[in-house]
Amino acid sequence: MVYFKWIFWIVFWTLIVAFFHYTLPQKDVVRVTGTEIIRKDFSGLSRFFYAQADSGDNEVINRDLRLLNTTRANGRVMVYRNEDTGWSWPPYFKFDSSNIQAEASEHISTRENPRWVIIRHYGWRNPFLSIYPNAIDFRVVDGPEAGKGIPWLNILILSAFSVVTLTIWRLWRRFRSSRIDPIVENVQDGFDAAGDAVADRRSRVKRWLDTWRAKK
Amino acid sequence: MFALARLIVVGFVVLSIVYVALSLYSRSVRRGKLTREWEEERPTDDRDSFVEQGLEDYDGSLRRKLILGVYIAPVCLITLIVYLNNFH
Numbered sequence: 001m002v003y004f005k006w007i008f009w010i011v012f013w014t015l016i017v018a019f020f021h022y023t024l025p026q027k028d029v030v031r032v033t034g035t036e037i038i039r040k041d042f043s044g045l046s047r048f049f050y051a052q053a054d055s056g057d058n059e060v061i062n063r064d065l066r067l068l069n070t071t072r073a074n075g076r077v078m079v080y081r082n083e084d085t086g087w088s089w090p091p092y093f094k095f096d097s098s099n100i101q102a103e104a105s106e107h108i109s110t111r112e113n114p115r116w117v118i119i120r121h122y123g124w125r126n127p128f129l130s131i132y133p134n135a136i137d138f139r140v141v142d143g144p145e146a147g148k149g150i151p152w153l154n155i156l157i158l159s160a161f162s163v164v165t166l167t168i169w170r171l172w173r174r175f176r177s178s179r180i181d182p183i184v185e186n187v188q189d190g191f192d193a194a195g196d197a198v199a200d201r202r203s204r205v206k207r208w209l210d211t212w213r214a215k216k
Numbered sequence: 217m218f219a220l221a222r223l224i225v226v227g228f229v230v231l232s233i234v235y236v237a238l239s240l241y242s243r244s245v246r247r248g249k250l251t252r253e254w255e256e257e258r259p260t261d262d263r264d265s266f267v268e269q270g271l272e273d274y275d276g277s278l279r280r281k282l283i284l285g286v287y288i289a290p291v292c293l294i295t296l297i298v299y300l301n302n303f304h
Contacts, residue, residue, distance in 0.1 A: 052219065087219040093294060096302045136301060 023090045024157065025122050025136060027148040030070035030078060031114045035105045040065040049123065049131040055086040055095050066101050068135055070119070071111075073144030080121055081132035090122060092136055100135060107140065116141050118148060227290065235286045242283060246274050 041062045042050060053059050066082035082101055085094045109115040117140050123133035250270040251263070260266045274280055 055219075056217075087223040091294075091297065092301055093298045094301050095298070099302075 020158065020161075022124060023122055024154045025092075025120050025151075027151075028070075028072060028078065028119050028121065029116055029141065029144055029146055029148070030072050030119055031109055031111075031116055032068060032070050032104050032107050033077075033110075034069040034108060035082075035101055036067050036069065037064045038067060039063075046129045046131050049129065050081075051083040051085050051134065052088060054084045054097065066097055067132065068101075068104050068119075073116075078125060079132050080119060080135040081123075082135050085134070092122070094134075094136055100137065104135075104138070107138075114144075116144050116146065118146065231287055231290065235283060238283050238286060239280075242280070243271065243274070246271060 039062060040050075043061050050065075053063055057063075068080040068082055070078050070080065072078055082097045082104075083094075084097050085092045087093070107115050107117055117138045119138040120136045121133040122136065123131070125132055247267060250267045253270075254260075254263050254266050
């Protein structure tokens with residue numbers, strides 16, 4: 001039971017951390033090497049990790065997906081998708097995918113003559129699931145060492161979440177100590193009393209049986 | 217456009233729950249304050265009529281209307297996010 005409890009809470013908090021890691025914005029310093037559009041099928045497992053059709057369109061089973069090919073300062077590549085989040089989750093309210101694609105193609109650069117940009121994005125790159133982080137917006141910076149700034153928004157959201165969680169936890173503790181614990185103690189007392197009664201009854205039976213045994 | 221309709225409907229329902237809960241809570245806080253005030257100062261003979269009168273004043277007050285901010289603040293926030301993420 002103790003293990004069960006531990007496993008439950010570890011899974012629970014892992015999911016919470018994963019949720020925030022996926023949803024909150026992060027920044028990468030990259031060099032855009034190209035933009036492309038692929039036909040993407042949305043009937044598979046990875047559907048969960050994609051947004052929906054552009055805000056003005058209808059949802060169909062497969063559609064084109066805008067991608068940004070980039071190279072990071074350490075030389076490794078990263079591919080971003082560029083999708084409207086529209087009026088749905090996560091609440092970035094992004095409608096300008098086409099504009100971002102156009103701006104990104106303006107900043108395409110080569111290794112010899114690099115132009116660095118900071119891309120703000122959310123999501124994960126996972127080749128096994130074929131999922132890409134979604135680029136929200138980007139701005140041009142001087143070089144690969146450019147500072148990303150303090151993530152005030154993330155600090156604010158995570159602080160608010162901590163405050164709400166701690167409040168719920170304290171309310172629950174108070175509720176439990178005032179309402180549930182007395183009942184549990186009551187029930188336990190009841191069990192103890194029942195156990196005593198059974199033991200008492202058994203000893204009486206035993207005494208009665210003893211009367212049939214030969215006296216020593 | 218379905219997503220926008222869904223956002224508006226779900227948002228309206230959730231915010232209405234928050235609005236009603238906050239209104240009831242705020243009114244009960246005000247009731248407690250008025251009761252305490254009456255017990256300390258005894259401005260009138262009848263406590264209930266004093267509290268009811270105070271609550272009626274509260275219903276017409278600006279403070280009461282500030283709770284409508286529950287609806288206004290998220291709309292402003294969404295407008296700001298739309299502006300910053302798409303036009304900035």
